[in-house]
Amino acid sequence: MSNINEEYIDEYIRNLVPDRNELLTELEKYADENHVPIIEPEVGQFIKTIIRTKRPKRVLELGTAIGYSGIHILESSDSIEQLVTMEIREDIANIALENFKKANLEDKVELMVGDACELLPTVDSKFDLIFIDAAKGQYNLFFKEAQRLLNDDGIIICDNILFRGMVATDELVIRRKKTIVKRLRTFLKDIMETEGYTSSILPIGDGIAIILKG
Numbered sequence: 001m002s003n004i005n006e007e008y009i010d011e012y013i014r015n016l017v018p019d020r021n022e023l024l025t026e027l028e029k030y031a032d033e034n035h036v037p038i039i040e041p042e043v044g045q046f047i048k049t050i051i052r053t054k055r056p057k058r059v060l061e062l063g064t065a066i067g068y069s070g071i072h073i074l075e076s077s078d079s080i081e082q083l084v085t086m087e088i089r090e091d092i093a094n095i096a097l098e099n100f101k102k103a104n105l106e107d108k109v110e111l112m113v114g115d116a117c118e119l120l121p122t123v124d125s126k127f128d129l130i131f132i133d134a135a136k137g138q139y140n141l142f143f144k145e146a147q148r149l150l151n152d153d154g155i156i157i158c159d160n161i162l163f164r165g166m167v168a169t170d171e172l173v174i175r176r177k178k179t180i181v182k183r184l185r186t187f188l189k190d191i192m193e194t195e196g197y198t199s200s201i202l203p204i205g206d207g208i209a210i211i212l213k214g
C-alpha cells in the first residue's frame with residue numbers, strides 16, 4: 001500500500017506498463033524476495049519516456065542497489081554513453097556489477113562505491129540526466145550538488161518524494177520518520193522555489209519529482 005493513490009489506480013496503471021525483458025523481470029523477482037527497494041514499473045516507464053524525449057548522453061544515478069534502474073535507464077536509449085552510479089553498500093554494489101555484466105552494459109557503467117554525500121563533491125564532469133534515489137534525508141544536499149553537475153537543459157528526477165504519503169499529511173507520519181519527512185518537505189519547497197528551474201511533483205509510485213534546468 002503506497003498511500004499515494006487508491007490501490008486500484010496503481011494496479012490499473014501498473015498492468016498497462018509493458019512487460020520488462022527477462023533480466024529485468026528476474027531482478028524484480030530478486031528484489032521482491034530479498035526486500036531490495038527498486039523503482040516501480042510505472043516509475044520506470046516514466047523515466048524511459050523522459051529519456052526517449054531528451055536522449056541524454058551522460059547520466060548520473062544516486063542509489064544503485066542491484067543495478068535494476070541503472071540497466072533500465074541504459075536500455076531505454078542508445079543515446080546514453082555513460083552511466084555514473086553511486087552506492088554506499090559494497091555488498092549490494094558487487095551484485096549490481098554482476099548484473100551490469102549480465103546485461104552487457106559494464107563498459108558504459110562507472111560504479112562508485114561510497115556515500116554519495118562524500119563522492120559527489122569529487123565529481124566535476126557534467127550530466128544531462130541525474131536520477132536521485134538514495135538516502136531520502138539527504139535530498140537537499142543531493143539537489144545542491146546536482147545543480148552544480150547538471151548541463152544546461154538537463155533534467156533531475158527524484159524518487160520516493162512523497163514517502164508513503166507521509167510528506168503530504170501529518171496523519172500518516174510515523175515518529176521515527178519525522179526528520180526525513182521534514183527534510184523532504186523542505187526539499188520539495190526548495191525545488192519549486194529555486195530560480196532557473198521548473199519542477200513538477202507527480203503522484204506515481206512513491207511520488208516523483210521532475211526538475212528541469214531552465
Ligand SMILES: C[S@@+](CC[C@H](N)C(=O)[O-])C[C@H]1O[C@@H](n2cnc3c(N)ncnc32)[C@H](O)[C@@H]1O
Nearest residue numbers: 038039063065068069087088115116133134135
Ligand atoms: C531505493 S534503493 C535504489 C534502487 C535503485 N535505484 C533501483 O531502482 O534499482 C536506494 C539505494 O541507495 C543506497 N544509499 C543510501 N544512502 C546512500 C548514500 N548516502 N550514498 C549512496 N548510496 C546510498 C542504498 O544502499 C540503496 O541501495
